[in-house]
Amino acid sequence: MANYFNTLPLREKLNQLGVCDFMDSSEFLDGVSALKGKKLVIVGCGAQGLNQGLNLRDSGLDVSYTLRKEAIEGKRDSWKNATENNFTVGTYEELIPNADIVINLTPDKQHTTVVNAIMPLMKEGATLLYSHGFNIVEEGMQIRKDLTVIMVAPKCPGSEVRAEYVRGFGVPTLIAVHPENDPQGKGLAQAKAYCVGTGGHRAGVLKSSFVAEVKSDLMGEQTILCGLLQTGSILSFDKMVEKGIDAGYASKLVQYGVEVITEALKQGGITAMMDRLSNVAKIKAFEISEELKDIMRPLFQKHQDDIMSGEFSRTMMEDWANGDKNLLKWRAETGETAFEKTPAGDVKIGEQEYFDNYTLMVAFVRAGVELAFETMVQAGIKPESAYYESLHETPLIANTIARKKLFEMNRVISDTAEYGCYLFDQACKPLLGDFMKKVDTDLVGKNFNEGKDGAVDNRKLIDVNEAIRSHEVEQIGATLRKAMTAMKAIKTA
Ligand SMILES: NC(=O)C1=CN([C@@H]2O[C@H](COP(=O)(O)OP(=O)(O)OC[C@H]3O[C@@H](n4cnc5c(N)ncnc54)[C@H](OP(=O)(O)O)[C@@H]3O)[C@@H](O)[C@H]2O)C=CC1
């Protein structure tokens, strides 16, 4: 098999990267009817598998799980996830032959093995559904021509796919039909119905392509969503402790601060997040985020270039072949960081204090969201897709850090995302060495406004506000958030 994207002529590459139609809510009036009475069989019951299945069942669909034999015999977590939630669980041989839709929610590394095992058991004219296009695009998996191949990709970690659905909202979702596999022309109707089943239609849906989803998803997860939140959290914690701030306070500020700060981002974009700062702090956060953008831009561009060329996938698949050596080494190292090992202190931190005492994270988030958005758009990804992937998903990742620190984030995200996160983190920490030397507790740990009379230069503030508000991510964000009428504020720490 060869990298499907790399077999395409440039014109077709750009074509498929640019597939991105925002779907009006009126396109979902049929709800789940295209899948009503159909047998949905999910392979794997992990982060996406369990949470998508819970939503689909609550939406009235017939869902069961098929697991590999050793998972059933060994009563592994995946078996516990499914049985404790009262789902039918069976082997491939028992459940796949009668399945109308087989949903492959196993790790990307396993997709070729899994698809080769289940495809011979799939009945004539059935459908294979992915939540990430890696196997099709980066590995070039060929699927039996009578089968329909579709994608319903939540732009969100598995745990929050469920949490937002339970709140009566949903998560932005990309849907796609693989052009090589739509023999009966039913792919789009099934993808739309599945998307309604997971609740994605309440947040926003893009009719995308396998290529556009992969090349944007890998970029978002490696840079702003996981990589930079990891690097920023660890550097912020270490700086506070180095400067004598109580470690318990520092741990709580970092663990919960990114959730509080990015909740403002989710509700009102970078503008609303920056508006939570005093004018003096906003100007400072703007200035240092401009500096952070200049320092990190080459790294963001390298990640996007390596994703586009297939170099990232080659590197990661090398690690797969090497028993995930790097992934496991980096996972262990992260677990040994002082931040991860220091429990959050039993100290009260007010909601506004998270903004006033953590100006540095506001700067990291603005820099990372804008850089990821700019780099994706420059690479041919459409603004709507770049918005969901860089801005809207950041608070959803932050929710996992607030729950159980970087351990929880790296547990819930896919192994693919975790690998990309470490790749970025390993390169970004040293890159920010000189920048962090200049950082003091006014930017992280203490109230930035302390000892300042709040005076600002009006012209400078006007220019800063204009620069923030006029960024393309704010323009497209305002439009997309208008459709998020069911968005609920979350209760932060
Ligand atoms: N995690 C996320 O938030 C997101 C993930 N995705 C995509 O969703 C898909 C699933 O990812 P994710 O939910 O993170 O996966 P997880 O690692 O959370 O779960 C994987 C599941 O697959 C099973 N599994 C592992 N290896 C095999 C195998 N060789 N054969 C059969 N089953 C196997 C595991 O059970 P057991 O080991 O017990 O058999 C487990 O139930 C991926 O394509 C990913 O890119 C998309 C968006 C977000």
Ligand SMILES: CC(=O)[C@](C)(O)C(=O)O
């Ligand atoms: C959660 C999500 O969207 C990721 C980061 O792309 C993933 O886990 O693969």
Ligand SMILES: [Mg+2]
């Ligand atoms: Mg993603």
Ligand SMILES: [Mg+2]
């Ligand atoms: Mg991903």
